[in-house]
Amino acid sequence: MNILDLSAADATPLSAQQARARIRRGEWTAHTSGLADGYVQGNVVILPEALANDFLRFCQRNPKPCPLLAVSEPGQAKLPALGEDIDICTDVPRYRVWRDGELTDEPTDISTLWRKDLVTFVIGCSFSFEEALMQAGLRIRHIDQGRNVPMYRTSVATESAGPFRGPMVVSMRPFKAADVIRAVQITSRFPNVHGAPVHMGDPLLIGIADLAKPDYGDAVDLQADEIPVFWACGVTPQAALAQARPEFCVTHAPGAMLITDLLNHQLAIF
Numbered sequence: 001m002n003i004l005d006l007s008a009a010d011a012t013p014l015s016a017q018q019a020r021a022r023i024r025r026g027e028w029t030a031h032t033s034g035l036a037d038g039y040v041q042g043n044v045v046i047l048p049e050a051l052a053n054d055f056l057r058f059c060q061r062n063p064k065p066c067p068l069l070a071v072s073e074p075g076q077a078k079l080p081a082l083g084e085d086i087d088i089c090t091d092v093p094r095y096r097v098w099r100d101g102e103l104t105d106e107p108t109d110i111s112t113l114w115r116k117d118l119v120t121f122v123i124g125c126s127f128s129f130e131e132a133l134m135q136a137g138l139r140i141r142h143i144d145q146g147r148n149v150p151m152y153r154t155s156v157a158t159e160s161a162g163p164f165r166g167p168m169v170v171s172m173r174p175f176k177a178a179d180v181i182r183a184v185q186i187t188s189r190f191p192n193v194h195g196a197p198v199h200m201g202d203p204l205l206i207g208i209a210d211l212a213k214p215d216y217g218d219a220v221d222l223q224a225d226e227i228p229v230f231w232a233c234g235v236t237p238q239a240a241l242a243q244a245r246p247e248f249c250v251t252h253a254p255g256a257m258l259i260t261d262l263l264n265h266q267l268a269i270f
Contacts, residue, residue: 013037016083016259023259024090029108031148031217031255032093033127040193040264041257042069042082042122043234044092045241046110046250049074052119054162058240059121061159065168065236067124067192069260075116082260088120094253096238101245110250118250123234124193125257126171128264132186138179141220148255149173150214151233155207156198158236163244170198170230172211174222183229189268199230206230216254 014022019036022028032041047055052074059066070081072088079086089111097105097113107113126149130140142149149171156168175183180200188196199206211228212219216235222228235254252258 015039016261017085019259020083020086020091023093024087026108029093029256032257032259033130033149033255034143036259038131038263040069040260040262040267041125041127042260043125043237044088044095044250044252044258045121045123045237046088046118047121047246048115048248049117049119051162051244051246055121055164055237057161058158058164058237059123061161062168062236063191064194064198064232065158065234067194068121069124069192069262070120070122072120074119077114077120079120079122082122082258082262084261086258086260088258089114092252092258093256096251096253098241098246098249098251100247101242106253113250121237122258122260123237124267125234126194126231127257128193128267129187129190131264132190132268133183136182136186138175138183138186141174142218145220147218147220149217150211150219151216151235151254152203152208152211152230153215153239158240163246164237164240166236166239166243167207168198169216169233169236169239170206171217171233172214172228172230174220174226174228176226180227180229187231189270191269192267194232194234197229198232201227203228203230
């Protein structure tokens with residue numbers, strides 16, 4: 001099922017609660033870009049408590065790719081600061097289950113995997129600043145093309161904490177030169193969802209060999225008069241988890257976010 005299917009079924013824009021209910025029922029298992037417009041979305045990392053302090057320090061040391069929105073108590077599947085009815089076991093469209101650093105499953109419900117020692121981290125997502133970009137008249141290519149945002153591993157190293165280290169992951173959106181400065185100005189207002197871009201222009205300078213082959217998400221069209229613009233991405237922790245190789249952890253599938261009750265405009269700092 002895709003966003004167009006949901007729109008056809010219900011012409012009224014979805015609230016965050018309505019979107020989560022459909023996700024919880026298994027009616028939506030795809031990426032969430034453009035779903036429940038106006039609401040903050042978050043990347044998800046779920047780790048054993050024994051690794052939680054190291055991962056917290058990793059996020060604190062790398063605030064551009066890992067801006068924290070919420071951290072749960074051990075064993076607590078609820079996130080009341082983000083939404084009273086949120087259940088982290090059921091409210092992400094698709095999860096990734098990792099064992100010893102290897103991806104082993106991509107379920108839509110992790111209730112049977114839940115443990116009393118698990119801690120949930122929710123990290124800001126660039127989908128949240130896309131609303132402000134579109135309100136300013138800027139077109140978002142992956143939304144126009146009905147695709148997930150393209151994401152790339154870079155040669156830019158994160159600052160390590162305990163076993164967590166690895167490359168920064170970035171998301172890319174192309175803009176015409178006249179719109180790039182406006183995109184920088186707008187996204188700078190949203191540091192809790194990655195803020196201003198980390199790079200513009202030649203992708204080789206940050207270790208990306210081919211924009212047509214993203215490491216996560218979908219490739220999008222890039223016109224001859226457009227500049228690729230790169231933002232730090234909340235998929236960065238998944239690269240760090242691959243290095244740390246915890247015995248068990250869960251993340252969201254790239255692009256399939258937790259939709260919260262927070263409003264995007266509430267995250268703007270000016």
